[in-house]
Amino acid sequence: MPSDDFYIICPYYHKAKGNNLFCNGFSGDESFLTDECYNKQVFKNRKERNSFIKKYCSKFDYLTCGIAALNEQLANRQNK
Secondary structure, eight states: OTTSSOOOOOTTEEEEETTEEEEEOOOSSTTSOGGGOEEEEEOSSHHHHHHHIIIIITSTTGGGSHHHHHHHHHHHHHTO
């Protein structure tokens, strides 16, 4: 995203394409690691998508995002 005015901090961010945002995700099957699954979020437009990215993905407190928080909990559970 070279033309955007933010940097991605969240380690669960995967990519943004059009109005869509893809994040590393979770599965109901515990055998899948979080980096093997993806969550897709569809926004009305790129402005809303970018607003979400600025609020959650480009800050060091990215765990305020529900997807990142769940991924973190699942990753910690898998590492035990």
